[in-house]
Amino acid sequence: MTRDRAIRTVHTVAALRAQIQGWRAAGDKVALVPTMGALHAGHVALMAAARERAERVIVTIFVNPTQFAPTEDLSRYPRTLEADLAKAEAAGVDVAFVPDVGEMYPEGFCTIISLAGPALGLETTFRPTHFAGVATVVAKLLLQALPDVALFGEKDYQQLQVVTRLARDLDLPVQIVGVPTVREPDGLAMSSRNVYLSTADRATATILYRALSGAAERIARDGKVEAAVEEARAVISAAGFHLDYVEARHAETLAPINGAGDGPIRLLVAARIGATRLIDNVSVPTLN
Structure with a gap:
């Protein structure tokens, strides 16, 4: 138009x-x-x-x-x-x-x-x-x-x-x-707060999306929601983030879920790196 x-x-x-x-x-x-x-x-x-x-x-x-x-x-x-x-x-x-x-x-x-x-x-x-x-x-x-x-x-x-x-x-x-979220070529979700990231923290920040994507793929593959979420938490924390949460929630109501059958599922994260707090999320593909 x-x-x-x-x-x-x-x-x-x-x-x-x-x-x-x-x-x-x-x-x-x-x-x-x-x-x-x-x-x-x-x-x-x-x-x-x-x-x-x-x-x-x-x-x-x-x-x-x-x-x-x-x-x-x-x-x-x-x-x-x-x-x-x-x-x-x-x-x-x-x-x-x-x-x-x-x-x-x-x-x-x-x-x-x-x-x-x-x-x-x-x-x-x-x-x-x-x-x-x-x-x-x-x-x-x-x-x-x-x-x-x-x-x-x-x-x-x-x-x-x-x-x-x-x-x-x-x-x-x-x-x-x-x-849909617009991402940098390395996967980092675009955010106005990204300007606060130091060069080193900017490089580390890509871990958020990689960890969430890996957890989503695992859930789609074997249905083990809590194991996948715990693994994502460990990966993010090991990278140097102060983790607020990584959670699997119902994609529409955001209510807590008990397992892969409670979907559709959205994985959400909030974590701090340096002085900057970042959030991200990914959808979980339909269970194979």
């Missing part, structure tokens, strides 16, 4: 809605790509997928403070707005919504979304307030734009399942689409 003008940047909900109202009047379908900026090829893939699904594409760039714990350095999160806008324009985005904190959380804001289901465990064990912040800001963005479709990367797999459940439970009129 072609765009008839350069990207436009808006900073208020009113301006965003006014732009969308014009598109709706023309009968255009609208896709939304929420981001926190520091855009990379993974985000570009989301924008490309959005262009395939709608005449108009919005990318949001907002570093959401409510999803950061007090122990996490919000100020350290990379902010590269000028480069982000150039990448979004090159990807065919029509509008960048770039609100400030006061626009998203005006004085007196006191509402937060409470979660269960796929939000329980995994990331929540280590970042207990994280998904409440994610769910709240995503719900706001979806209601502000009311897109036909919103796209999220599978790299943040638990987030994808939380958002999917959120839209379903709140009857939000939007299709949530997961886009």
